[in-house]
Amino acid sequence: MSKTFVGMPAFPKNAAKAVQDSQLRFNLRKATRTIRNKRALVVGELADWPGLRQAGKAIKDHTLRNLDRYLIQLEEAVTAAGGHVHWAKDAAEANRIVADLVKATGETEVVKVKSMATQEIGLNEALEAEGITAYETDLAELIVQLGDDWPSHILVPAIHRNRAEIREIFLDKMPDAPPGLTDEPRALAEAARLHLRERFLRAKVAISGANFMIAETGTLVVLESEGNGRMCLTLPRTLISVVGIEKLLPTWRDLEVFLQLLPRSSTGERMNPYTSTWAGATEGQDFHLVLLDNGRTGVLADEVGRQALRCIRCSACLNVCPVYERTGGHAYGSVYPGPIGAILTPQLRGMSTELDRSLPFASSLCGACYEVCPVAIDIPTVLVELRAKARHPRAERLGMAAAGWVFTRSVRLARAQRFGGRMRRLVPKRLPGPMSAWTDTRDIPDIPRESFRAWWDRTEGGTR
Amino acid sequence: MRVALFITCVNDTLFPGTGQAVVTLLRRLGVDVDFPPAQTCCGQMHVNTGYPKEGGRLARQFMDVFAGYEAVVIPSGSCAAMVREQYPRLIGAAIGNAPDTSCDPKVYELSEFLVDVLGVVDVGAYFPHWVTYHPTCHSLRGLRLGDRPRKLLENVRGLELVPLPGAEECCGFGGTFAVKNKDVSAAMCADKVGNVLSTGAEVLCAADNSCLMHIGGTLRRQKSGIRVMHLAEILATTEGGR
Amino acid sequence: MTSRDTILGRIRAAVAGAPDVEIPRDYHGPIFPEGPADASLIEHFAERVRDYRATVHIVPADEVPAAIQAALSARQADRVIVPEGAPAEWPPGTAGESLTPAQLDEMDGVVTTCAVAVAETGTIVLDGGPGMGRRALTLVPDYHLCVVMAEQIVPGVPDAVARLDPVRPLTWISGPSATSDIELNRVEGVHGPRTLEVIIAT
Incomplete structure (x- = not known):
């Protein structure tokens, strides 16, 4: 994944800093609440939503089970339609393939449609090292790129910025920004339109991802809003699409499910403004498809964790997550933040760093993410599964072992309770060591003189 | 009707008043409540913190303790959810009212037991607050x-x-x-x-x-x-x- | 070993022994309505398109040329693209097939037909067929006027998917270009046409 995140501290430390940032908290709260309500409204419009959700889940599971077969079918269809298919087992190989393809065109500039896969592999940085400049064209990506910032949301990478901050960035970093630029969203969008217009019209090479690939027909599908996607997919002579191998759907018909699930879950619209579909080389273009593994087959091997590969990157889970709402995306140290990031990042990158080990614990397991997931990824279950795989701190291991020992025999529990009851007056208001994390902001309950079981014994179940 | 009370470790240790209230309430509604003394903890803390081995041991212990009962009442939403939702996957336990099963014990959170099993919504309580x-x-x-x-x-x-x-x-x-x-x-x-x-x-x-x-x-x-x-x-x- | 073989090998090892999954289709599939769309479907479509802040006119089929002319005049759109295959009685325009992107950017607008329209989502779909042309024609000009025949309107997304050819380049259009990137508030008008106008011919 993108190297910008290397060496970041663990989630709790990043989060502690983020929750102190009142501007960030305000921006996130406002934005996530807006989208949450919009989503609920348009999802509520479809009486068959649960059926669509179950179908979406099953189509993805079936595809993953037969992924080898469908990838080969896709390759045949794309090739038959005049496209070229490349296979990349990791980020380095994908970046190499793309850089070589761009170099072969003789161009040193490319325009890009927002794509999670190319962010994941750090493509922009890799191209830069080869003397190729990649221009992000999605408004939010542009804000992030101009602000020399990190994306913090899957759908809206600049969600952590409000209109005033965006105006500042534009005035500061966009040479052609109109001097009297206001912070009206309409004016800001207009500034971006003017800034990118020339670049679109002269671009020779574009790089995209894809939301879906249809194995049966070799069709690629890109959903977007602004028209920057259409500009990139349509105008340049060469189009290179980098797509994760899990983005496959078996048949054209399956789109009838996903073109309903994705827009409503993602932007909270009945349909996003633009969806482009094409098969192979279209309208005289050169078309290259780079199929990306980069850890996905490893995720696929995990019986519980593999459901994360159903993800269609809608970001509904981010928008309802109480943790994300308070920390923002940067705390997760990955291009995939929020609940889905907490299960995807440790699986794709492994859990060798302190940060990646901390991600499965970045959740109160409240289950709001699972409830809104359009492909029913049981995120809490996967989190718990990953927690079991993480290496635990020694003090915690000892504590858990001790608790386990006490709970294995009820007499031990009863003895511990009697001891606690006798010590009840001696418990301090502020606990020492790791338990101070509790008493920093909360009182501990009064320890009762007598446990329930002691009361039951003494009174024979309250009958005496 | 005779049911077993799983009090939960937190209620047992810190909130005995809640357990006493459950006993009072169920008796008032004509339910014979049993408290199997070998019970301890459902294992939720261990499982959710990443200790499935210890949690699994506690889950099996729970199943042994409550094996003979038709119904188990739990005055805790999260512990009831742990048993019913997580035990089947964790230890392959058969919980009567988990999806796709029909056996004993059936596990109920208190309000489910009152409304679904006893069929009461008015339990005769008075609380002017x-x-x-x-x-x-x-x-x-x-x-x-x-x-x-x-x-x-x-x-x-x-x-x-x-x-x-x-x-x-x-x-x-x-x-x-x-x-x-x-x-x-x-x-x-x-x-x-x-x-x-x-x-x-x-x-x-x-x-x-x-x-x-x-x-x-x-x-x-x-x-x-x-x-x-x-x-x-x-x-x-x-x-x-x- | 090629990367292709490596990836396919890893996949096979990863899913070996895993059970396959039946796909339940317990949702509203295509309805394949017979005959022309009824008035309520047309109104539903019109209302959903208006929701995206696009302008909608409902006119009898024989009044379409006049309606197009009126819409163009209202915008003072003189340099207009009318792609090949558009009905002969429409106002004349440039076919636009040979125009470069920069030349397209000089045009005042584009008038097209469509392949299918979805009432539930207020979507029109272009497939490059007669009267639609290549994709850039409806992208670069700032104004898109689209004529939808009543019989092209289908109730939902599944109907549209069933009617479309997956091999043709398709553009699904739901309102003018928009963005929600600033505080997740929708703003119409970014890179694609900032104005979308729809004429429904009954």
């Missing part, structure tokens, strides 16, 4: 308790139920999350507390003492004067005292 109800995540999204607790509270004489803004949002407890991610946990709780205070209620009620310990601990630190009470404690209260 302004009360707001926090549905708690595992009750809401795990067990899908729906409006059962609300129906029970609405039928308590004297009780004024005040809606809680943002009720379905997590309070930030999350077991060891409250300690491992204390800053986010506290920030979530601050918002929950703000919502509770905005209701003007005197009592915050929930079907889970763990969440109440977290919210209540914050309320007490702030000297808010708002009491937290388990649903059972309100339902057990009658006009002439218990």
Whole structure:
């Protein structure tokens, strides 16, 4: 994944800093609440939503089970339609393939449609090292790129910025920004339109991802809003699409499910403004498809964790997550933040760093993410599964072992309770060591003189 | 009807009053309550913190202890959800009212048992106070308790139920999350507390003492004067005292 | 070993022994309505398109040329693209097939037909067929006027998917270009046409 995140501290430390940032908290709260309500409204419009959700889940599971077969079918269809298919087992190989393809065109500039896969592999940085400049064209990506910032949301990478901050960035970093630029969203969008217009019209090479690939027909599908996607997919002579191998759907018909699930879950619209579909080389273009593994087959091997590969990157889970709402995306140290990031990042990158080990614990397991997931990824279950795989701190291991020992025999529990009851007056208001994390902001309950079981014994179940 | 009470380790150790209230309430409704003394903990803390081996051992212990019972009543949404939702996957346990099974024991959270099994919503309680109800995540999204607790509270004489803004949002407890991610946990709780205070209620009620310990601990630190009470404690209260 | 073989090998090892999954289709599939769309479907479509802040006119089929002319005049759109295959009685325009992107950017607008329209989502779909042309024609000009025949309107997304050819390049259009990137508030008008106008011919 993108190297910008290397060496970041663990989630709790990043989060502690983020929750102190009142501007960030305000921006996130406002934005996530807006989208949450919009989503609920348009999802509520479809009486068959649960059926669509179950179908979406099953189509993805079936595809993953037969992924080898469908990838080969896709390759045949794309090739038959005049496209070229490349296979990349990791980020380095994908970046190499793309850089070589761009170099072969003789161009040193490319325009890009927002794509999670190319962010994941750090493509922009890799191209830069080869003397190729990649221009992000999605408004939010542009804000992030101009602000020399990190994306913090899957759908809206600049969600952590409000209109005033965006105006500042534009005035500061966009040479052609109109001097009297206001912070009206309409004016800001207009500034971006003017800034990118020339670049679109002269671009020779574009790089995209894809939301879906249809194995049966070799069709690629890109959903977007602004028209920057259409500009990139349509105008340049060469189009290179980098797509994760899990983005496959078996048949054209399956789109009838996903073109309903994705827009409503993602932007909270009945349909996003633009969806482009094409098969192979279209309208005289050169078309290259780079199929990306980069850890996905490893995720696929995990019986519980593999459901994360159903993800269609809608970001509904981010928008309802109480943790994300308070920390923002940067705390997760990955291009995939929020609940889905907490299960995807440790699986794709492994859990060798302190940060990646901390991600499965970045959740109160409240289950709001699972409830809104359009492909029913049981995120809490996967989190718990990953927690079991993480290496635990020694003090915690000892504590858990001790608790386990006490709970294995009820007499031990009863003895511990009697001891606690006798010590009840001696418990301090502020606990020492790791338990101070509790008493920093909360009182501990009064320890009762007598446990329930002691009361039951003494009174024979309250009958005496 | 004879049912077993699984009191949960937290209630047993820290909130015996809740257990006593459950016993009082169920007896009043004609239920014969048994307390198998070998019970300890459902294993939720271990499993959810990443210790499935220890948690699995406790889960098997639970299944042994409650093997002979038709029904187990649990006055905790999250422990009931743990048993019913997680045991089948964790240890292959057969829980009677988990999806696709039909056997004993069946596991009920208290309000489910009252409304679904006993078929009562008016338990004859009297509690003349302004009360707001926090549905708690595992009750809401795990067990899908729906409006059962609300129906029970609405039928308590004297009780004024005040809606809680943002009720379905997590309070930030999350077991060891409250300690491992204390800053986010506290920030979530601050918002929950703000919502509770905005209701003007005197009592915050929930079907889970763990969440109440977290919210209540914050309320007490702030000297808010708002009491937290388990649903059972309100339902057990009658006009002439218990 | 090629990367292709490596990846396919890893996949096979990863899913070996995993059970396959039946796909339940317990949702509203295509309805395949017979005959022309009824008035309520047309109104539903019109209302959903208006929701995206696009302008909608409903006119009898024989009044379409006049309606197009009126819409163009109202915008003072003189340099207009009318792609090949558009009905002969429409006002004349440039076919636009040979125009470069920069030349397209000089045009005042584009008038097209469509392949299918979806009432539930207020979507029109272009497939490059007669009267639609290549994709750039409806992208670069700032104004898009689209004529939808009543019989092209289908109730939902599944109907549209069933009617479309997956091999043709398709553009699904739901309102003018928009963005929600600033505080997640929808703003119409970014890179694609900032104005979308729809004429429904009954």
